[in-house]
Amino acid sequence: RKEVEQDPGPFNVPEGATVAFNCTYSNSASQSFFWYRQDCRKEPKLLMSVYSSGNEDGRFTAQLNRASQYISLLIRDSKLSDSATYLCVVNMAGTASKLTFGTGTRLQVTL
Amino acid sequence: EPEVTQTPSHQVTQMGQEVILRCVPISNHLYFYWYRQILGQKVEFLVSFYNNEISEKSEIFDDQFSVERPDGSNFTLKIRSTKLEDSAMYFCAKKAVDTQYFGPGTRLTVL
Numbered sequence: 001r002k003e004v005e006q007d008p009g010p011f012n013v014p015e016g017a018t019v020a021f022n023c024t025y026s027n028s029a030s031q032s033f034f035w036y037r038q039d040c041r042k043e044p045k046l047l048m049s050v051y052s053s054g055n056e057d058g059r060f061t062a063q064l065n066r067a068s069q070y071i072s073l074l075i076r077d078s079k080l081s082d083s084a085t086y087l088c089v090v091n092m093a094g095t096a097s098k099l100t101f102g103t104g105t106r107l108q109v110t111l
Numbered sequence: 112e113p114e115v116t117q118t119p120s121h122q123v124t125q126m127g128q129e130v131i132l133r134c135v136p137i138s139n140h141l142y143f144y145w146y147r148q149i150l151g152q153k154v155e156f157l158v159s160f161y162n163n164e165i166s167e168k169s170e171i172f173d174d175q176f177s178v179e180r181p182d183g184s185n186f187t188l189k190i191r192s193t194k195l196e197d198s199a200m201y202f203c204a205k206k207a208v209d210t211q212y213f214g215p216g217t218r219l220t221v222l
Binding site: 032034041042043044045046049087089091096097098099100101102103104 | 142144146152153154155156159161166167169200202204206209210211212213214215216218
């Protein structure tokens with residue numbers, strides 16, 4: 001089983017749509033969870049951390065279900081500028097340890 | 112969050128040659144990381160570096176790779192004898208409070 005698994009997509013959605021991405025991780029002892037965004041041939045950029053209580057940042061909502069080892073990202077009112085690859089990222093040990101990445105889910109928002 | 116810079120942005124080299132990739136954090140940090148991303152694949156951890164010593168490394172980080180902080184500021188990744196399969200984006204990252212921030216990357220092309 002992959003350490004961090006995501007549907008690669010692509011997800012093609014019209015502007016204004018709501019889209020949800022899911023991710024599962026294999027290590028139940030994982031400690032920290034994140035969504036990063038990566039534009040083509042650019043570096044990963046932190047979108048948001050993910051907490052068990054769920055958290056929201058503007059149009060973006062992230063959820064964590066530790067029992068199911070499942071992470072989600074919801075994007076409301078999609079913009080053209082949201083087109084990117086969304087990376088599910090897990091830190092399986094302390095905060096200073098390595099990050100483990102999923103392969104990413106590609107989102108294309110169209111007019 | 113203060114950024115990380117990397118040089119060069121693109122390096123082309125012949126197979127068997129040595130390359131040195133550089134990372135310059137803007138502020139003083141103790142933790143640094145190198146990751147790589149082969150085109151079309153996920154971001155993979157190579158090595159973490161704490162207080163001038165390697166703290167963790169992956170299976171990818173074999174004897175061909177080395178890291179150092181030669182002048183207390185720049186943080187370098189050296190590949191001694193490059194192979195075709197070393198062609199990838201190489202990202203330097205620095206630790207923040209609970210996650211990592213990535214530099215813009217160096218695209219390494221091995222011919």
